[in-house]
Amino acid sequence: MNAEVRQLTTSNGQWTVTLANGQVLSADYVCLASGGYPKASMFAWLQNLGHQFAEPVPSLFTFNLPRHPVTALMGVSVEKARVKIEGSKLVEEGPVLITHWGLSGPAILRLSAWGARELSVKGYQFKAHVSWLPDFNEQSLKENFQEWRRLHPAKKVLNQNPGLPARLWQFLLEAAGVKEDLRFADLPAKAENALIRNLVDYVVEVSGKTTFKEEFVTAGGIQLSEVDANTLMSKKQPNLFFAGEVLDVDGITGGFNFQHAWTSGWIAQGLHVTDRI
Ligand SMILES: Cc1cc2nc3c(=O)[nH]c(=O)nc-3n(C[C@H](O)[C@H](O)[C@H](O)COP(=O)(O)OP(=O)(O)OC[C@H]3O[C@@H](n4cnc5c(N)ncnc54)[C@H](O)[C@@H]3O)c2cc1C
Incomplete structure (x- = not known):
């Protein structure tokens, strides 16, 4: 249909889906798979559903080191480095890529995923300790x-x-x-x-992260405690299902976010549930 949904309402077990072009659809079941929203305000059109939303924060981003001399080594990668965030328990080991704006690579992206909330609270201003030779002390x-x-x-x-x-x-x-x-x-x-x-x-001052558009995933979304994990149906609204990044699920790099989107879509569409076939 390629149309924006503006509103979802329910009455007497029937769903009404209002589109931006004015069209109104009626449905027995609704599956919400709107992806991750980077700002809490973007969930406003879903407020009437009675769900709580975990504050969205970006995940899977790289670290900015503005004007740091190490950025002159752009393109250099170290197969196994250890990166620790000062003042936290966040530590990751793996490939690190030096870019013209800072640090990237799987170890950094994993840190940004595990630390999505903590680093957001720090305003993306923190010190990172890099061991280029993690097998040594x-x-x-x-x-x-x-x-x-x-x-x-x-x-x-x-x-x-x-x-x-x-x-x-x-x-x-x-x-x-x-x-x-x-x-x-x-x-x-x-x-x-x-x-x-x-x-x-090697201690570097991180100041900022790559911009929103380059990020892959948003952490946050519909709170999982309000969703039945076996069917992905809302515990608040019967016959409303959720799939993908709209849920408060985010994964590290390696295809886990795609996998979650596909698997949750398969569960939510309910072909494994006989009364919905
Ligand atoms: C550049 C980039 C690269 C990525 N690379 C990887 C990767 O390598 N591996 C990995 O695992 N993950 C990756 N991801 C993350 C992955 O793409 C997402 O986690 C996944 O696509 C989420 O699927 P989804 O169906 O929940 O949401 P989406 O794919 O975001 O789809 C949601 C759709 O809903 C539409 N929509 C939203 N609101 C409305 C509305 N009100 N009405 C109608 N339509 C609406 C959106 O326009 C969108 O088309 C990447 C993401 C980006 C942005």
Whole structure:
């Protein structure tokens, strides 16, 4: 029909669906699959249904690091990094991509999904601690440096890349004040400590996220406690069903949001429920 629904009302077990073009439809069952709404005000046309809506907040976004020097490494990705949000329990390990605006990649997107509400409360202003070598900690890396210094005193530090993309390794060396031609024997303890910290606890100030349009999913929507999980029928309005992102369900990356939309659509359309066939 390709038409906007303006209103849903029910009376004596019958649903009335009013379209924007003025057309009025009558239905025994209604399935609401309007997707996620990014603003609470967009749920206004559903207010009369008596449902509670979990405040919508964006999910699956990337972190902005305005004017941060690391963004010069745009396009560099690290297969396994650990990112922790300061002052929270949010921590994720996985691929991280450096972009021209900040940090992206699966580990960041997962953090944004698990932390959708918490990061929204922080106004998307927080510190993130990145370990580019999550299999090491400060102590184990220090032991490695001691070993390298002992075994290869004449070797340039630059040539002892611990497995990072070359541009990132050079960047972290420079940030720690380690010159390109510096040899292990001449590496000052202060610079070594700074380099080790950069490798396992690189702190960035996140300020903002990618804009709404680039986001994939909205967390929030119809509260799940008001919906029968077996049929996805409203507990408030008989014969009103919900499917997809309009429900307060959001998933991490990996197709889980599509899967939820399809599966909930299949459940809501009720072909598995004999009295609706
Ligand atoms: C750019 C982008 C990329 C994505 N990539 C992925 C991915 O790779 N993997 C993944 O799992 N998920 C992904 N998602 C998320 C996924 O697309 C959604 O979770 C999924 O499409 C939700 O399905 P839905 O049917 O609930 O809602 P939608 O697909 O949003 O469909 C809802 C439809 O209802 C219409 N509608 C809304 N209100 C009304 C109204 N009042 N009257 C009539 N029609 C109305 C809307 O216009 C829309 O056409 C992506 C999303 C975006 C935006």
